[in-house]
Amino acid sequence: MENSSIIQRSIARPEFGPFVLLVVELAVFWGFNHDFLSPQNISNILAFTVELGLIALAMTLLMTSGEFDLSVGSLFGFSPVLMWTLFNSGLTSLEAGFVVALLVAAFIGLVNGWFVTQLKIPSFLVTLGMLLVVRGTALFVTSGFPQRTWSAEGSWLAEALVGDFFIGPFRIYMSLFWFIAAAIALGYVLTQSRTGNWIQAAGGNPNAARARGVNVSGVKIGLFILSSIMASLAGVISSLRTSAANPNSGTGYELEVIAMVVIGGTALTGGRGTIIGTVLGILILRVMRNGIVLIGVPGLAYNIFIGAIILGMMALHSWLERRHQAGT
Amino acid sequence: MAEPLVRMENIRKSYGRVQALVDANFHVNEREIVGLLGDNGAGKSTLIKVLSGAVPLTSGDIFIRGKKVDFRSTSDAIAHGIETIYQDSALVTQLSIARNLFLGREPIKPPRFLNRMDQEAMNVVARDLLKQVGISKNIPPTTPIGSLSGGERQAVAIARAMHFDSDLIILDEPTNNLGVAETQGVLSFVRSARDSGHSCIFIAHNIHHVFQVVDRIVVMRRGKVVADDIDPKNTSVAEVERIITGMSDKEIRDAIVQGKQSQG
Numbered sequence: 219m220e221n222s223s224i225i226q227r228s229i230a231r232p233e234f235g236p237f238v239l240l241v242v243e244l245a246v247f248w249g250f251n252h253d254f255l256s257p258q259n260i261s262n263i264l265a266f267t268v269e270l271g272l273i274a275l276a277m278t279l280l281m282t283s284g285e286f287d288l289s290v291g292s293l294f295g296f297s298p299v300l301m302w303t304l305f306n307s308g309l310t311s312l313e314a315g316f317v318v319a320l321l322v323a324a325f326i327g328l329v330n331g332w333f334v335t336q337l338k339i340p341s342f343l344v345t346l347g348m349l350l351v352v353r354g355t356a357l358f359v360t361s362g363f364p365q366r367t368w369s370a371e372g373s374w375l376a377e378a379l380v381g382d383f384f385i386g387p388f389r390i391y392m393s394l395f396w397f398i399a400a401a402i403a404l405g406y407v408l409t410q411s412r413t414g415n416w417i418q419a420a421g422g423n424p425n426a427a428r429a430r431g432v433n434v435s436g437v438k439i440g441l442f443i444l445s446s447i448m449a450s451l452a453g454v455i456s457s458l459r460t461s462a463a464n465p466n467s468g469t470g471y472e473l474e475v476i477a478m479v480v481i482g483g484t485a486l487t488g489g490r491g492t493i494i495g496t497v498l499g500i501l502i503l504r505v506m507r508n509g510i511v512l513i514g515v516p517g518l519a520y521n522i523f524i525g526a527i528i529l530g531m532m533a534l535h536s537w538l539e540r541r542h543q544a545g546t
Numbered sequence: 547m548a549e550p551l552v553r554m555e556n557i558r559k560s561y562g563r564v565q566a567l568v569d570a571n572f573h574v575n576e577r578e579i580v581g582l583l584g585d586n587g588a589g590k591s592t593l594i595k596v597l598s599g600a601v602p603l604t605s606g607d608i609f610i611r612g613k614k615v616d617f618r619s620t621s622d623a624i625a626h627g628i629e630t631i632y633q634d635s636a637l638v639t640q641l642s643i644a645r646n647l648f649l650g651r652e653p654i655k656p657p658r659f660l661n662r663m664d665q666e667a668m669n670v671v672a673r674d675l676l677k678q679v680g681i682s683k684n685i686p687p688t689t690p691i692g693s694l695s696g697g698e699r700q701a702v703a704i705a706r707a708m709h710f711d712s713d714l715i716i717l718d719e720p721t722n723n724l725g726v727a728e729t730q731g732v733l734s735f736v737r738s739a740r741d742s743g744h745s746c747i748f749i750a751h752n753i754h755h756v757f758q759v760v761d762r763i764v765v766m767r768r769g770k771v772v773a774d775d776i777d778p779k780n781t782s783v784a785e786v787e788r789i790i791t792g793m794s795d796k797e798i799r800d801a802i803v804q805g806k807q808s809q810g
Binding site: 410411412413414415416418419421422423426427428429430431432485489490 | 621639640641648654660661
């Protein structure tokens with residue numbers, strides 16, 4: 219009796235669907251090609267996973283509060299460009315350039331949040347506008363050309379963010395630890411802290427939250443800032459790891475990140491979010507991208523699979539939600 | 547006579563040229579359930595919004611236990627012990643009962659910098675409160691509000707107001723869309739709130755529900771309080787209905803003349 223109720227409860231959790239999907243995905247790809255679970259391939263998947271993952275973690279909290287941010291992909295491209303431009307022109311050290319890039323990102327998040335909460339403009343429009351402003355600035359400043367990046371060798375910033383080492387046969391980047399730390403911290407905030415309760419209330423019923431004295435606008439502005447900073451950090455990490463700072467990089471990431479979050483079980487309409495689900499969603503999409511290439515499906519077909527996964531998971535989540543609401 | 551809990555004097559509220567409240571006078575005594583009745587547009591909602599701090603008044607005074615107060619927001623009203631429960635907007639359906647009860651005032655576990663909610667303490671209090679308002683079924687406090695019935699949601703909202711020692715609980719249409727048994731449940735929550743020392747303002751379209759629970763009935767018409775001392779025990783429903791809608795022929799003629807004059 220007790221056992222069956224535990225099983226029932228885990229099935230009812232929003233993370234259950236994504237978890238099963240990930241297991242199936244891993245099994246199928248491994249079945250087709252045993253190299254899929256080779257240490258080298260796992261290392262590859264993990265390296266890039268955490269970069270988009272950092273953005274997805276912040277986006278989970280933002281979406282739980284009922285908003286989303288389309289400007290993250292453009293910040294992913296813009297921040298490293300800004301950092302390298304400052305460094306290459308001799309204005310700042312690499313580390314100071316990094317701090318400046320994060321501060322500019324925070325300011326952009328603040329502007330997003332201010333437009334959404336004070337002018338009451340939907341976040342879709344505000345962040346779409348910001349996407350164009352930020353991407354346009356990156357292209358204008360660089361005339362569309364990638365920045366020189368080869369002088370990061372030996373910088374402690376590069377070591378701390380993307381230094382790599384081997385654990386057995388696995389090549390691990392420092393960024394993985396930053397991702398794990400961020401996932402634990404934000405998971406804690408969302409489920410255990412008082413702030414998490416406010417984030418969920420802000421997304422679920424902002425009027426009720428406001429009536430209880432919760433500073434809904436403050437919560438949302440804070441999350442927009444967090445989202446921008448994480449996108450900026452992810453961009454810098456990616457740039458240091460690949461030794462490239464291309465003003466076009468990160469194009470389309472906003473939609474992939476939002477897809478990761480909703481596949482994991484966070485509601486697009488706000489009020490409900492899960493960090494564990496997002497981590498699963500991140501893995502599902504990255505494993506899919508890696509796996510279909512590995513088993514010989516043309517990479518161009520990637521979007522077909524992603525689209526199908528999103529539709530399938532949405533159907534599952536909506537079904538679970540209705541069951542849940544009905545109290546069964 | 548003792549100073550009432552809440553006294554509103556000569557309240558005026560206009561939205562542009564529309565006069566929603568015209569010198570309305572209203573009071574609620576300690577440990578009293580007041581039924582506020584009136585037709586659509588009579589000014590009930592506006593009066594309640596003014597009292598709950600949701601809209602500012604144009605002129606007039608509000609006193610709580612004889613002390614003049616100035617509400618600039620709903621938080622001001624809550625701080626003065628006035629809690630308003632709107633049927634649909636009071637709770638967050640995705641959050642659990644316990645988290646809703648403590649929303650905005652969550653207890654924090656030490657060390658405080660971790661900002662960690664004391665969920666255990668919240669659950670204990672929630673379980674106790676649910677018993678107090680008489681939810682008979684054994685509902686765990688971790689249940690999301692979304693899976694509760696309309697009556698149970700009202701009960702949670704009332705329990706919250708009781709726990710945080712609101713002196714006055716304003717219930718706006720608490721029995722709308724509820725079945726017979728659920729309505730009786732809500733009415734008994736209201737009684738238990740009064741019995742534990744709270745006052746209530748009860749607004750409902752269904753006069754029969756009001757009659758079952760209130761100590762005194764106040765009727766509003768065209769922005770004014772037209773009767774404020776109706777004893778439900780000695781008055782018939784029909785009589786109250788006449789006061790709510792009832793304009794004599796002369797009053798109707800006066801209204802038409804007045805309307806023409808104000809247009810001219």
